[in-house]
Amino acid sequence: MRFGKSLTKAQYGPWKQHYLDYNKLKSLLREDDPDKPWVDEDEQRFVDELVNVQLEKVNSFQTATYKSLIERTSQCESKLEKLVGKDEASKDKESELSSSLKELDSIREEINRLERFSRINYTGALKAAKKHDRRRGANYKVRPLLQVRLASMPFTSEDYSPLLYRLSAMYAFIRQQLDGNQERAMSNGETHQRMIKYTSYKFFVHPENLLELKTSILRHLPVLVYTPTSTKAVDAVQKDPTITSLYFDNKNFSLYTGKVEKGSGAASLRLRWYGQLRDRPELALEKKTLAEGDDSEEIRFNIKAKYVLPFLKGEYKMEKQTAKLRQKHGANSEEVQNLEKTVDEIQDFVKTDNLEPILRASYTRTAFQIPGDNKVRISLDTNMAFIREDCLDVDRPVRDPDQWHRTDIDDAGMEYPYSGIRKGEISKFPYALLEIKVREGSSRRHSEWIDDIMSSHLVCEAPRFSKFVHGVASLFEDHINTLPFWMSLLETDIRKDPEQAFEEEQEKKNKRAEDELAIGSFIGSFGKSPLNGGGSQMSKKQSIGQNGKFPASKMLSPVQKPKESEDGSEAQNLGVSSRLKQFFPAFSSSKYAQSKRNKVQLPPGVKKPEYWIKDVGTVKVEPKVWLANQRTFIKWCHIAILLSTLSVSLYNSAGLHSNVARGLAVVYTIIAIFAGAWGYGLYISRSRMIRRRSGEDLDNILGPTIVCLGLSVALCLNFGFKVS
Structure with a gap:
């Protein structure tokens, strides 16, 4: 169309x-x-x-x-x-x-x-x-x-996440009030609390920032390499693995459209392997279905390359693998039933939607994770390339229709940058892709350094980025009528000045604080309502904020009873509900917390200190700070000596009858005295500021301006008198 x-x-x-x-x-x-x-x-x-x-x-x-x-x-x-x-x-x-x-x-x-x-x-x-x-x-x-x-x-x-979260809180309150069934909500919350969920964040990384980003991550997590069989620590000579994902779709690109529009129930199918296909690696066939929100359900099974084509044609149903499981676990075991169900579901999916290989994504992955600790998982994909695998053009198909993959690539063992592929059949991604996954319940110690990376100038936020979606959008633009928003970023320079990145992050934090205040004031006003004190927990992952940078924290208990305030009145809304604390553990939007942030009342007999603790005791300043101040003073002395030498020479050579020259010599002498006095005064002033660790600005342009103007006026007068 x-x-x-x-x-x-x-x-x-x-x-x-x-x-x-x-x-x-x-x-x-x-x-x-x-x-x-x-x-x-x-x-x-x-x-x-x-x-x-x-x-x-x-x-x-x-x-x-x-x-x-x-x-x-x-x-x-x-x-x-x-x-x-x-x-x-x-x-x-x-x-x-x-x-x-x-x-x-x-x-x-x-x-x-x-x-x-x-x-x-x-x-x-x-x-x-x-x-x-x-x-x-x-x-x-x-x-x-x-x-x-x-x-x-x-x-x-x-980003509609803050608004959606506010709607979610109101939906929960209304339904609990209408249904009157708090026990079911509590049980649901406990069930989901036991499930392991991750919050995912995706970013583009410019090639110039790759090394700095890797070293920043390495301070906290070691490098891991995911192999087809296990996860092992990388050694000194081991290379990062090349991963290939073969994506499926039909001639109408219905899977792509569903993925872009983020509709609930949209599904995708891919075949994934590590390294070169000629080395006979184990392949994994995976189907992912989008659930409500950003959650997804994934089913998969491993398959050998020689069985892929018969499976896609419906001629093979993994009978050999099923027989091995029956022999190992029993005919009616749960493992056998799960495999049979997964095979039937994926095979029906391929047949119903007329799926065939459309494109492959190839990339080199560097993984960071502490062995045995999955609280934080980070992957960095580089050398990313998207290659056509379709047979849309019947007269000139890219892939042999009788094969499930491009044999020209895999038989020859082509690697990045794939110079043997024709133009128009490949799209090379200009950036690296960083994905950070934080498990719900992770400690604040993890989230602090992660927040620093996500808000730094090293990364550019790319929410909802999908390799499948980007590959189709970049290679099949003439066949689709919907494009992802991040395509415009590919034509711009994503590098940012560190100061600019810091200012942008402060603006985002301020906006998030406003959103949080709106949500907190609504939820906190419920008091002992089921939403606030009924023990109900959030049952699914939420991503909140302008840039989604809120690592999930552990589910909290219901709000505790407010304490008495200093004037004897109850501090209403002391804590935000467990839902809000789940995402904003260090912030309270209650009236009590706001009053404490706006005005701090000190106990009797305690007064506000005049100096910070850091300014008390022995002052330790790096020697280069003192030396820089001394160098500046020596420069001023040098200027003063040059001007005084000029003035004395001019005065001595002028004679008794050259009043103009003698007058200019006096002017130069005055400027020289001012330069020496200004340099000494500036040296003493800055030394005092360094000792006090003052936050005042050290620069002062008044002295240099006066010296320059004085010399300019004197030279102009000298020239004018000489001409006249």
């Missing part, structure tokens, strides 16, 4: 006027009149319409709609806060809870519409730019400019 028809089909009626006008952009390209010369005015008209009109229209609508959703969410929170404490049997309360539930459903549906709105318009802009460069690209290229512009627009990178 052409993209114009896909865009029309995907439009939501009430928002129709806010979508990208793709037909207008096509008309500006004058596809019906290709012989007419394309001049600068035509180019300016097209670029202005695309960048300044269409994209601004889309971005403005997305921003306004998102703000409206936030306001509606806040209003719903305020409405629910008023219901706390009312009689549970009240009909009015039940009616208001039902209406709030409908409002939450409406907000949730609009969030989904807004995300689809952003994605289809993002794809449309890139499609229009590609069409332009293909037809008018001999002298004009607009796609690089568009990629930079898209990367800076909020609608391509908006």
Whole structure:
């Protein structure tokens, strides 16, 4: 289906006027009149319409709609806060809870519409730019400019996680109130608490930052290499393994579309192996299904290369492996039943969706993990390349249709950079991919250094990145009508100045604090409601914040009873609920905590110290600091001596009748005295500041400015008097 028809089909009626006008952009390209010369005015008209009109229209609508959703969410929170404490049997309360539930459903549906709105318009802009460069690209290229512009627009990178978390908290409260079944919620929470879950974070890494990033990680985790059979510590000569993932899809790319749109139930299938296929490694066939939220369910089994093609054709059902399990564990054992069920499910999946190999992703993986400790797992994938494996072109297939993989690559043992592959069949990823997995319940000691890495200038956040999605988007752009948002990052320089990265992280933290305050004030206001004190736990993984950088922590017990405040009144909302503490263990948004942060009351007889403890006692300063101050003083002395020498020589050579020369000599002498006095005063002042470890600025441009102006005026007067 052409993209114009896909865009029309995907439009939501009430928002129709806010979508990208793709037909207008096509008309500006004058596809019906290709012989007419394309001049600068035509180019300016097209670029202005695309960048300044269409994209601004889309971005403005997305921003306004998102703000409206936030306001509606806040209003719903305020409405629910008023219901706390009312009689549970009240009909009015039940009616208001039902209406709030409908409002939450409406907000949730609009969030989904807004995300689809952003994605289809993002794809449309890139499609229009590609069409332009293909037809008018001999002298004009607009796609690089568009990629930079898209990367800076909020609608391509908006994170809905904070808003979704607020909705989740309200959903839990409403359903508990309507169902009145707290015991079931508690039991569910305990069950999920025993399950091992990970929070995953993905980042792009520029090649220039790879070594610094590796050394930063090595301070905390050793290097591991994952082999097909086991995980062993890497030795001095062992190389990082090359991993190949062969992904499946059909001619309509339905698996890709489901993956991009993040719909619940979307599935993907891949065949994975380590090293070269000619070395006969063990292969793993894996099916991953997206569950609600960011969770996923994965089933897999190992298979030999000679059985892959018969299995895909439905001629082989892993009978040999099943027979071995029956002999080892028994005919009706759980292992046998699980394998048979997995084989049938994957084989039905291949047959129902007409799946075939579409592309392979090859990369070198460096893994970091403490042996026997899976709290933190880090992988760094480099030399990443995506290669076509399809048979979409019947006349010129990339892969032999009678084979399940490209024999030209595997038989020859090709390695990166795959120079023997034709252009257009390979896409090399320009960055490395860093993935950090933190297990729920990990200590704060782990999360501190991880936070430092994730907020540093060494990485660029790439949430929801998928090798399968990126490979299809980069190699089959003409066959798909939806593109992932991170494609615009590939045309920009992701390197950041350390100071700039720090400022951006501070802004994100401030935004997260605002989101947390909104969530905390809502949850904390429930008091002893089931949401706050009923013992219910979150049953699934959440990723919160603008950049998702909140390592999960251990499930906490219900909120404890508030203590008495100093004035005798109860400090309401002392602790945030266990749900909020799960993600923000070091922050409380209660009124008590806010008052303590705003004003610190010291005990009687204790006064605020005048000096920090670090400033008391022997001052230890590095010698280079003192030497730098001394060098500056010597430079000022050097200037003073040069000027005084000039003034004395000028005065002695002037004679009794040259009043102008003698006057200028006096001026130079005054400047020399000022330079010497300024240098000495600056030396004493800075020495005092170093001893006190003062935070004041050490620079002072007043003295150099006076000396330069004085010399300039004296030289100008000297020249003027000489000419006259």
